[in-house]
Structure formats: structure tokens, C-alpha cells
Amino acid sequence: MIPQYLIDFDLQDLKVVETDVIVVGSGIAGLYTAIEGSADRKVLLITKKTILESNTRYAQGGIAAVTAENDSPVYHRQDTLLAGAGLCSSSAVDVLVHEGPAGVQELIRLGTTFDEENGALALTKEGAHSHRRILHANGDATGYEIVRALSKQVEIIPNVTVWDDHFVIDLITQDNECLGVLVQMPDGSLVFVRGQATVLCSGGAGQLYRYTTNPEVATADGVAMAYRAGAQIRDMEFIQFHPTALSYPGAPRFLISEAVRGEGAYLRNIKGERFMERYHELLELAPRDIVARAIVSEMEDTGSTFVYLDITHESPEMVKHRFPTIYETCMRYGLDLTTDWIPVSPAAHYMMGGVKTDLNGETSISRLFACGEVSSTGVHGANRLASNSLSEALVYGRRIVNQIRRLPKASVEPLSLSFSWQRKEAPCQAIVARRLKLQKVMVRYAGLRRSKDTLLRAMDDLNRQLPLFHSVLSKREEYEFANMLTSSMLVIQGALCREESRGAHYREDFPQQDNEGWRKHIVHVRGQGMMEEFSDDV
Numbered sequence: 001m002i003p004q005y006l007i008d009f010d011l012q013d014l015k016v017v018e019t020d021v022i023v024v025g026s027g028i029a030g031l032y033t034a035i036e037g038s039a040d041r042k043v044l045l046i047t048k049k050t051i052l053e054s055n056t057r058y059a060q061g062g063i064a065a066v067t068a069e070n071d072s073p074v075y076h077r078q079d080t081l082l083a084g085a086g087l088c089s090s091s092a093v094d095v096l097v098h099e100g101p102a103g104v105q106e107l108i109r110l111g112t113t114f115d116e117e118n119g120a121l122a123l124t125k126e127g128a129h130s131h132r133r134i135l136h137a138n139g140d141a142t143g144y145e146i147v148r149a150l151s152k153q154v155e156i157i158p159n160v161t162v163w164d165d166h167f168v169i170d171l172i173t174q175d176n177e178c179l180g181v182l183v184q185m186p187d188g189s190l191v192f193v194r195g196q197a198t199v200l201c202s203g204g205a206g207q208l209y210r211y212t213t214n215p216e217v218a219t220a221d222g223v224a225m226a227y228r229a230g231a232q233i234r235d236m237e238f239i240q241f242h243p244t245a246l247s248y249p250g251a252p253r254f255l256i257s258e259a260v261r262g263e264g265a266y267l268r269n270i271k272g273e274r275f276m277e278r279y280h281e282l283l284e285l286a287p288r289d290i291v292a293r294a295i296v297s298e299m300e301d302t303g304s305t306f307v308y309l310d311i312t313h314e315s316p317e318m319v320k321h322r323f324p325t326i327y328e329t330c331m332r333y334g335l336d337l338t339t340d341w342i343p344v345s346p347a348a349h350y351m352m353g354g355v356k357t358d359l360n361g362e363t364s365i366s367r368l369f370a371c372g373e374v375s376s377t378g379v380h381g382a383n384r385l386a387s388n389s390l391s392e393a394l395v396y397g398r399r400i401v402n403q404i405r406r407l408p409k410a411s412v413e414p415l416s417l418s419f420s421w422q423r424k425e426a427p428c429q430a431i432v433a434r435r436l437k438l439q440k441v442m443v444r445y446a447g448l449r450r451s452k453d454t455l456l457r458a459m460d461d462l463n464r465q466l467p468l469f470h471s472v473l474s475k476r477e478e479y480e481f482a483n484m485l486t487s488s489m490l491v492i493q494g495a496l497c498r499e500e501s502r503g504a505h506y507r508e509d510f511p512q513q514d515n516e517g518w519r520k521h522i523v524h525v526r527g528q529g530m531m532e533e534f535s536d537d538v
């Protein structure tokens with residue numbers, strides 16, 4: 001059993017910091033929610049690294065929203081539902097497609113500069129989009145531009161305080177109400193931050209896998225702490241693998257945006273053959289899960305660890321202008337995007353599931369909200385449509401702030417709350433090696449393709465790590481590892497339970513989609529196991 005808290009504490013012994021709104025995380029969800037919330041509330045934004053480091057910063061392709069005359073929210077809705085493979089919440093998708101365009105205008109108002117073409121916003125296409133509707137900035141540096149603009153605002157707004165290099169260990173709850181968070185300060189001391197509302201914006205889980213496009217900070221902390229607190233966690237078996245991460249000796253798994261295929265790039269196996277026509281009529285722009293599995297099949301058939309991405313037939317000027325970051329990064333490894341085929345393979349990219357919320361971003365615990373990748377609003381279903389994540393964070397961030405304004409004032413009486421658990425004094429050891437082992441197990445047994453046998457093998461491996469929860473934890477790497485272990489177990493349990501293939505979840509022993517039996521979600525609650533919930537995709 002995973003305990004409710006990672007450490008023992010007595011609130012009466014801790015320093016207390018009071019604020020109105022606590023925001024955990026500094027990607028687009030955290031920064032935007034903090035800015036919106038600061039209009040009439042004191043906001044404390046807590047981030048474990050800096051406000052410039054998050055998954056958002058590395059987003060290339062862009063942000064999907066309807067801005068073109070020939071496009072419509074109806075098409076955006078259809079594309080999102082189709083990619084989501086029967087598990088999106090249609091009401092959550094409606095919110096996204098109708099409120100997304102205003103979200104983009106907000107970003108522009110807050111200082112984000114998107115690329116333009118002939119005096120209008122420049123739009124590109126990505127997999128499974130029926131229209132060109134992806135806005136981008138500085139070619140392929142969209143996330144960086146958004147973080148630049150929003151962090152500048154956050155730094156000057158007096159109502160927002162930023163704590164960087166602070167680690168949120170746990171949510172403090174009582175009677176299913178979130179009272180605030182337990183934080184480890186940079187000097188190792190602990191404080192209790194008490195707030196009227198807590199918003200988890202802590203991002204995703206790419207680090208559960210050895211190969212990922214996500215930065216080091218994406219260790220699924222938010223999902224794990226919400227699970228410990230008793231929140232409903234949904235759809236964890238759906239992990240999206242991006243088809244094209246750079247796969248070259250000595251280079252990181254750098255993302256090569258889907259927009260490169262959107263602008264005409266081909267995929268070729270190591271024999272030089274284009275292969276996507278054997279897998280899907282949309283060829284290189286088929287939904288991500290299909291492209292990623294097609295690549296793995298080709299790699300297996302040709303005995304290779306990569307396939308090639310080829311955009312050498314497009315004009316070098318266009319390629320350099322549209323993809324300056326990708327061009328420069330590849331050049332660092334001696335690969336010229338304009339003349340060379342680039343070796344790529346799939347890597348873990350996005351967590352579709354997360355902490356279940358309603359349409360106002362509120363979780364099953366009162367005063368606890370979740371926004372962005374950590375949340376499961378229902379927008380993504382079994383497979384996220386490319387570039388929907390940044391728009392989702394904006395739209396739901398705004399709704400969360402409106403909902404916080406409607407909350408009744410929480411009690412400010414002093415709290416007496418303590419927790420202790422059977423922990424041995426022995427500190428846990430060799431965290432770096434244990435983390436690497438977990439990442440390898442997840443890639444091998446719970447990755448792009450799974451089966452009962454591989455999942456049981458993974459579960460067995462992770463079960464052997466469970467004594468960790470009976471060790472005394474005191475360091476950030478230990479808390480992160482505990483969070484990764486918890487979230488990995490949720491992924492595996494969901495994947496074992498779902499005996500079908502759908503979207504990003506592919507079971508080799510159940511290769512078909514089973515709409516009769518499985519048009520439903522799997523919801524995890526600590527102490528209650530797994531429950532099934534019918535999909536409201538109509």
C-alpha cells in the first residue's frame with residue numbers, strides 16, 4: 001500500500017505560509033493560471049526548477065485553435081474526437097474548440113508573438129488535422145516564445161510570488177478538502193503553504209520512460225501526489241509516443257516536430273523506401289499512434305533502431321526558415337536537415353490521462369484543481385490530437401480561475417494535523433540506478449506495444465521497489481522516484497485491465513478495439529482500486 005504522505009510530519013511543528021492561490025508548476029498552465037488568478041488574489045507559484053524550465057518550453061509545432069476563415073470549431077471538434085478514438089468527453093472538447101480562439105488572443109495580448117504570413121497568422125498542419133490551424137512562433141520555437149512572454153508578465157505582477165527551486169512533496173488534505181501543500185525549501189527545511197485553492201500544473205510523465213522528448217523535470221509528481229491524497233486518477237494507460245525523436249549516437253532524444261511532416265517530409269525505412277502507404281491513407285500525417293507503431297514495425301522488419309525523416313525535396317530556404325531550432329540542433333550532430341535524411345524513432349511524449357477534473361478544472365477533492373498535462377479533462381481521450389495541449393491549458397486555466405472566484409472562503413483556524421507511517425530509518429539507496437531501471441522496464445514492457453505477459457513482468461519488477469515507501473525519504477530525487485514508481489504502477493494497472501487496443505494503448509494480445517466492452521475509462525482511487533466509468537463521447 002502506498003501511504004497518504006511521503007514523509008511524516010506534524011503541522012504544528014512547521015512554519016506556515018498563507019496565500020490565496022497556490023500554483024504548482026510553471027509551464028503554460030501554471031504561468032497563465034497565475035497571471036489570470038492574480039487579478040484579484042495573491043498567488044504563490046511554486047516550481048521545482050525555474051519558471052523557464054517545463055515541457056512547454058520545448059513545444060515546437062504549436063498551438064491548435066480555429067482562426068482561419070475556411071476552418072470551424074466543428075472541424076476541430078471532429079478531428080479531436082477522431083484522434084481520441086471514442087474516449088474523449090465531447091463536452092470537454094466543445095469547451096476547447098469554442099474557447100481556444102479567445103485563449104490565443106489572450107496569449108497575444110500578454111505579449112506572445114506568433115509567426116505571420118501576408119499580414120495574417122501563419123498556420124501549419126499536423127497529423128490528423130483536417131485544416132491548417134496550428135499557430136507557431138519563431139518557426140519551431142512556439143513553447144519557448146510562450147514561456148518567454150508569460151514569465152515576463154509573472155515577474156512584474158506584484159500579486160504573484162515565485163518560489164523556484166522548491167519541491168512540493170504532498171498535498172495536505174482533510175475531509176476531502178485540499179488545505180495546501182507541504183514544501184521542501186532549497187535548504188531542505190519544510191513549510192506548510194496554506195491556500196484557499198491549489199492548482200496542480202505540474203506537467204507530465206515522460207521520464208517514466210528511458211526514451212522521451214520531455215525534460216528531466218517531467219516525473220509525474222502531480223499525478224502521484226493527487227493519487228496519494230485520494231483524488232480520482234483517470235486514463236493512465238494512454239501514453240502518447242511521438243513518432244519522430246532524433247535517434248543518433250550521442251544526441252538527446254530531441255523532438256523533430258510533426259510540423260516537419262506537415263510541411264511535406266517523408267518517412268523512409270533504412271532501405272530508403274517510403275512505407276506509410278502500407279499503414280494509413282493519411283500517410284505521414286496519420287494519427288500519432290499509428291505512425292509511431294508503423295515506424296516500430298519497419299524498424300523490426302529491417303533490423304534497425306531508427307527510420308529516416310526526409311525533407312530534402314523541399315526548398316532549403318523554407319526548411320531553415322520554418323525549422324530554425326531543429327535545423328541548428330541537427331547541425332550540432334553533423335546532420336543537415338536540408339540535405340540529409342534524419343534518423344528518428346518514437347519516444348514517450350505526452351500523458352493523456354491524469355487527475356480527473358470537471359469542466360471547471362476541479363478535481364474530486366474540493367479546492368484542488370488540475371490544469372494542463374497533469375489533468376484529465378477528457379479532451380484527449382485515448383490519443384491527443386497534435387498541438388491541442390497548449391490550447392487546453394489556456395482554456396481550462398481560465399475556467400479554473402473563474403471557479404476559484406466562486407469558492408466560499410475556507411476556514412483560517414489553526415490546524416492540527418499530523419501523519420506517521422511505519423518507516424525504517426534506513427535511507428533508500430542508489431536512486432539514480434533505480435530510476436534508470438524503472439525507465440528501461442517501462443520502455444520494454446509497458447511502452448508502445450504491450451501484452452499481459454510484458455505488463456505482468458513490469459509489475460513484478462516494480463513491486464520489488466515498493467519497500468521504498470517504508471524508507472525514510474528526505475531528498476528531492478527520492479520523492480521524484482517515489483512519484484515515478486507510483487505513476488508507473490497506475491500506467492501498468494490500467495494497461496493490464498484494458499483488454500483491447502485503442503488509441504495510444506496497444507495490446508498485442510488484444511489487437512482490436514472493443515467498443516462493446518471498453519468504451520469506458522479506468523479510474524484509480526487510492527485504497528479503492530480501479531473503477532470503470534462510461535465515456536460521454538457522443
Ligand code: SIN
Nearest residue numbers: 060061257258386387
Ligand atoms: C510537435 O511539434 O510535433 C509536438 C506538438 C505536440 O505534441 O502537440
